[in-house]
Amino acid sequence: MSAGRPNTGTADKDAIIKVRKLVNGFGDQLLHDHLDLDVYRGEVLGVVGGSGTGKSVLLRSIVGLNKIQSGTIEVFGRDTSELNDAEMRQIEMRWGVLFQEGALFSSQTIAENIQVPLREYLHMPQELMNEIASMKLSMVGLPEDAAAKHPSELSGGMKKRAGLARALALDPDIVFLDEPTAGLDPISANMFDVLVKDLQKSLNLTVFMVTHDLDTLRATTDRIAVLVDKKIKVGTIDELRRDPHPWIQQYFSGPRGRAAA
Amino acid sequence: MSTAYDATASHARARFRMERKPQSLRLVAEGEWTTRDIAALDEQLRAVDLGDVAQADIDGSALQRIDSAGTWLLVRTKREWESMGKRVGPIVLPHMYDSLLHTVEHEHTAPPVIIHNQHTLEAFVERVGKGTVHGVFQGAGILSYVGRVTLEILEAIVHPRGNLRVAALVHQVEETGINALPIVGLLAFLIGIVLAYQGADQLKRFGAEIFTINLLGVGLLREIAGLITAIIIAGRSGSAFTAQIGTMRVNEELDAMQTIGINTVDTLVLPRILGLVIALPFLTFYADIMGMIGGAVMCYFDLHITLPVFLRQLQDAISLNTFLVGIIKAPVFALIIALVGCYEGLQVERNAASVGRLTTRSVVESVFLVIVLDAAFSIIFSLIGI
Numbered sequence: 001m002s003a004g005r006p007n008t009g010t011a012d013k014d015a016i017i018k019v020r021k022l023v024n025g026f027g028d029q030l031l032h033d034h035l036d037l038d039v040y041r042g043e044v045l046g047v048v049g050g051s052g053t054g055k056s057v058l059l060r061s062i063v064g065l066n067k068i069q070s071g072t073i074e075v076f077g078r079d080t081s082e083l084n085d086a087e088m089r090q091i092e093m094r095w096g097v098l099f100q101e102g103a104l105f106s107s108q109t110i111a112e113n114i115q116v117p118l119r120e121y122l123h124m125p126q127e128l129m130n131e132i133a134s135m136k137l138s139m140v141g142l143p144e145d146a147a148a149k150h151p152s153e154l155s156g157g158m159k160k161r162a163g164l165a166r167a168l169a170l171d172p173d174i175v176f177l178d179e180p181t182a183g184l185d186p187i188s189a190n191m192f193d194v195l196v197k198d199l200q201k202s203l204n205l206t207v208f209m210v211t212h213d214l215d216t217l218r219a220t221t222d223r224i225a226v227l228v229d230k231k232i233k234v235g236t237i238d239e240l241r242r243d244p245h246p247w248i249q250q251y252f253s254g255p256r257g258r259a260a261a
Numbered sequence: 262m263s264t265a266y267d268a269t270a271s272h273a274r275a276r277f278r279m280e281r282k283p284q285s286l287r288l289v290a291e292g293e294w295t296t297r298d299i300a301a302l303d304e305q306l307r308a309v310d311l312g313d314v315a316q317a318d319i320d321g322s323a324l325q326r327i328d329s330a331g332t333w334l335l336v337r338t339k340r341e342w343e344s345m346g347k348r349v350g351p352i353v354l355p356h357m358y359d360s361l362l363h364t365v366e367h368e369h370t371a372p373p374v375i376i377h378n379q380h381t382l383e384a385f386v387e388r389v390g391k392g393t394v395h396g397v398f399q400g401a402g403i404l405s406y407v408g409r410v411t412l413e414i415l416e417a418i419v420h421p422r423g424n425l426r427v428a429a430l431v432h433q434v435e436e437t438g439i440n441a442l443p444i445v446g447l448l449a450f451l452i453g454i455v456l457a458y459q460g461a462d463q464l465k466r467f468g469a470e471i472f473t474i475n476l477l478g479v480g481l482l483r484e485i486a487g488l489i490t491a492i493i494i495a496g497r498s499g500s501a502f503t504a505q506i507g508t509m510r511v512n513e514e515l516d517a518m519q520t521i522g523i524n525t526v527d528t529l530v531l532p533r534i535l536g537l538v539i540a541l542p543f544l545t546f547y548a549d550i551m552g553m554i555g556g557a558v559m560c561y562f563d564l565h566i567t568l569p570v571f572l573r574q575l576q577d578a579i580s581l582n583t584f585l586v587g588i589i590k591a592p593v594f595a596l597i598i599a600l601v602g603c604y605e606g607l608q609v610e611r612n613a614a615s616v617g618r619l620t621t622r623s624v625v626e627s628v629f630l631v632i633v634l635d636a637a638f639s640i641i642f643s644l645i646g647i
Contacts (some may be wrong), residue, residue: 093297105611123299132296135333139364152612171296171328201361203329 014041015074016174016206017062022071024057031057034071044200044207045234046207046217048228050247055210056100056238058227062208063097064088071139076173093121095135096167100182104151104158110137110162111147114128117169136165141195157188168199181216195218214256224253234243273522274298275331279309285316288338291323294331306338314491318349321354323387330460332358406604410534413526426532433536437498438544439642443491444497449481452489453555455479470564474571475578477556482579482587486548488635491594493625494541499602502533506606506615515607525607533598541595542588550589590638593632601627 017039024032031054039045049055060066060071064080074078075091081093096117103115114133118124124132137147140161151159160180167175180196181189195221200207209215216225218237225234228247235243241252275298280287288309294302311317319335321327326336335352340348354362460476506529509515513609518525553575566574605623609615 005292008369031344089367092336118296124301125303128303131333131337134328135329135365168329169296171330198360198364203355204361241325 010226011160015039016041016076017063017208018074019058020074022058022061022073022217023069024054024061024066025069027032030230031190032061033068035231035233037110037225037232039174039206039208041206043222044196044209044220046224047208047210047227048212048217048224048251053227053230055227056178059097059178059208059210063095063176083142089121093117093139093170096172096175097176098163098167098180100178101156102151102163104123104159104162104166106151109148109150110142110154110165113151113162114166114169115165121170132169133165136168137162139168139199140165141191157184157192160184160192170202171203172205173210174206177207177211179210179212181211186215188220189213189216192216196220207218214252275302275303277306280311283415284314286311286314287318287320289323290319290321290327290335291607293326294324294334294434295320295326295328296330298418299334301333302334306334307341309338311342311345311347315348316350317342317644318350323511324355324358324408327354327358327361329361329365332361336362336366336419342439369426375546388630400639402608404605406602406607409526410600412528413524414533414534417527417531418549426528428527430536430539432533434503434540437494437533437537438540441494441497441540441544443549445493445544445548447491447552448493449486449551450555452485453477453481454559455558456485457556457559458551458563465564470550471574473564474556474566474574477553478575478579479562479583482549482583483554484587484635484639485585486552487545487590487594488631490541490545491591491598491631491635491642492628493618494537494544494595495598495602495631496624498537499598500620500624502599502602503606503609503620505605507609507619508632509626510607510609511611511613511616530599530603530607533603537599538592539593541598542591545588549584582647586642593634597630597634598627601630 015038017037019035019037019129020033021035023030024034035058037058037107047155051251058064062080068081073184075209078087078091079148080088080091104110104117108116111130111133115129118129118132120149135229137144142158142161142165145160146154146158154162164175164177164180167208179198184192193216196207196209197207197216205252207220209216211219221237222233223236224240225232226240226245226248228245232244233240233243237252240248243249275292275294277290279289280289319339321335324331335354339349339352352362352366437448457473457477460473461470461579464470464472464476506515509529515525518528555570557571559572561568602623605619605626609619
């Protein structure tokens with residue numbers, strides 16, 4: 001995968017998610033002010049921004065968990081606000097979301113968690129579902145005995161991996177990751193980066209990743225979207241380093257930014 | 262000589278066919294082998310009859326699309342054939358899926374056993390054993406908890422300096438007492454009406470309807486007002502205690518308090534227990550009055566007994582003891598409700614489901630204990646002749 005071009009909206013690329021003139025806010029406070037963003041098929045897009053700039057809100061808006069104030073969001077070329085329930089389910093089958101803490105269903109084992117999407121959408125023999133669950137577990141690097149455990153018995157890093165396995169259960173086209181490496185030790189975070197990159201290549205995923213981790217950005221992303229001034233600036237890490245905006249300068253050229261270079 | 266046949270309906274999106282030659286066999290996969298379409302293939306692939314060929318091949322080069330689940334089916338089939346002693350060549354897929362095939366083949370090795378059978382005798386014995394041990398430990402836990410709370414209370418009485426958090430105590434009295442006034446009052450009022458109506462209905466037959474007031478006075482003051490109030494508070498405040506403390510456990514707030522050196526029993530449990538012990542007798546008294554008003558209203562409309570007559574009859578019917586017998590039970594009920602509520606809250610594990618489970622348990626247990634205690638009180642009072 002070559003690095004993506006910085007300019008959004010070029011016609012020759014296949015935009016799998018298209019956000020146009022998105023406005024979001026709580027009360028008087030505006031979070032997104034006519035924000036535009038394209039996510040191309042097969043790329044890993046990192047979304048960064050200061051605390052409270054609405055990174056997670058952007059993610060939640062795209063997957064339909066957050067009611068937007070105005071603007072349009074197109075996924076797979078369909079405007080999500082115009083879809084009926086059945087059409088929305090068709091789209092929901094084609095994406096997977098990994099929430100910050102994994103959001104595993106605590107009353108079910110890891111294997112059952114992974115099988116939830118399969119059970120919801122498809123009629124499959126139990127044995128095949130067990131096989132698929134255990135295959136996904138090994139894909140995300142969890143040991144076999146994790147299958148029968150409950151989420152409370154897993155560590156934070158393992159929960160994230162299990163959450164990723166559930167997000168991948170239906171072999172989606174897009175995966176949304178909300179701070180996948182937050183709270184992981186550097187070694188686990190590094191392994192998670194490698195895992196995301198590997199899976200992205202072998203499953204040809206499009207990855208939309210909200211993160212603060214500069215190492216993750218450097219290791220996995222093709223392009224980076226920076227939320228500043230209620231809008232978005234997109235580019236590769238090198239292009240963004242040259243951007244004069246003070247926040248971007250501080251972010252990429254601060255001590256941590258230089259260390260990750 | 263080569264025979265070819267469709268193993269699956271040709272209109273299916275995911276399909277395969279078998280090509281047989283005398284010495285070898287070829288599985289040709291076609292169409293789109295994706296998660297949503299492969300369920301039907303599962304059984305058919307298992308049912309493929311290999312016969313006595315020595316060599317088998319899997320050819321997916323004609324596939325339009327395949328994902329990890331589809332790849333797994335091919336990999337599984339290959340492994341099954343190999344375990345039957347066949348020679349199976351490498352799986353062929355379009356080049357763009359090379360890394361997918363590699364991931365599935367190399368990262369996943371053995372299919373595990375996931376679900377244990379829960380219905381064997383062995384599993385039953387195991388559950389009984391686990392339950393017994395758990396019960397013993399829980400009993401010990403409750404005992405040590407009651408002991409600890411008793412010590413803390415005694416210490417708070419002996420050294421009352423900073424030990425008791427007055428602000429928290431007042432807050433609890435407001436929360437469990439004053440805020441419960443509307444619901445307790447309304448329900449007591451309604452109970453008074455119901456009791457008066459049913460009593461009047463029966464007593465009218467003997468021309469003894471005036472004794473409805475005796476029934477009301479004794480029934481409400483001795484038993485019903487206290488019991489109803491305790492049950493409402495168990496549902497309202499006992500559950501809140503468990504949920505509040507339990508949520509603090511989930512958020513690691515209890516751990517934080519412990520590391521700072523704050524005694525959790527002292528700060529969380531004592532104000533709740535003492536607050537409820539103070540509030541519940543007053544609530545019971547309030548329920549007594551509201552129940553009486555309900556009864557008086559019903560007597561007026563149903564039996565045309567005016568308020569002065571009602572009060573005169575009431576004075577004859579009850580003594581101070583009747584009232585005291587009812588009110589003396591309230592602090593004991595309060596103690597039980599608060600103890601159970603806080604205890605279950607401290608038992609919460611670090612997950613959300615456990616908060617809900619223990620909250621339910623706390624309400625059921627405290628209502629159960631309140632009624633058992635009420636019966637015990639009745640026996641004691643009848644023995645000492647009150």
